[in-house]
Amino acid sequence: MQIQIVPYQKQYAEAIANLIISIQQQEFNIKITLADQPDLQDIDNFYRKGSGNFWCALSPEGELIGTIALIDIGNNMGAIRKMFVKHEWRGKEKNVARLLLHTLETWAQQHAVSKLYLGTVEKLKAAQRFYEREGFTLVDVEALPTQFPRMAVDTIFYQKTLYSV
Template identity: 50%
Template sequence: MNIIIVPIKDDYSEAVVDLILNIQQKEFNVPITLEDQPDLLEINQFYHKKGGCFWGAFIDGELVGTIALVKYDDREGAIRKMFVKKEYRGKELYIAQQLLDTLIAYSKQNGLLDLYLGTVSILEAALRFYERNNFVRIEKGTLPDAFPIVDVDNVFCHLKLN
């Protein structure tokens, strides 16, 4: 299977919305809607224009995973929208790892020193994945002031880049 990870823009919004909302709502019952995530319809504006990026992982032309970087400060960024379709998760394909590695490499190339993320405690496998990648759980109160908090998030992590 040939996995391709490339930056994607607004022309992929429909596929992105379909992938992410299915995982959030149907698989994990996270109480979040498209209205709560207008960034999914404004990928160019929300991610790319501010110096961040939004990547898609494709297998045979099908979008199977996403990850995004919100660059909210010269030296800091927030990881968002890390999702991989259920049937493509796991150690066989390492799609999540490839997506995260792509984002970290981009962050380092663009002078970021710190990455932060918020998630929900129900996503235990995701939290274990981040911890295996040297992210450390932190208290919400210790997040940088400019960090863009998502209402449903209740677990926060930090990675020091060097």
């Protein structure tokens, strides 16, 4: 059996919150709590509307090891959020981040999302290298679409065109 990427199901809600909060707080010392992220307490209504969705990466044993989400921000555009992979599952050889991103990109194209945007923080250097390898380019904050849901902690922004409209 191999790593599976599956759409969000309520049975994963607690594991998702625990994974994301532990990475944010303990690994990267980002001062953010579950209360600061109401989207994690209502994934269905926050992410799974329009062309949006939320996916979970599961280990061969069925453990939640990663997440990624797409928010439909209108005008054939989407915002990537909640891209997290458990530390021991990171890296090119494990391929979890790439599987998550490619699942999101395939879904986006099938649902008429032609351009993706995301925000990240300065200290996440490996994430920045990953996005750049995957074809994302830096974009100035002033050039973000007005409907892009900017997170207060984000300071670096990327975009990727999936296809021309």
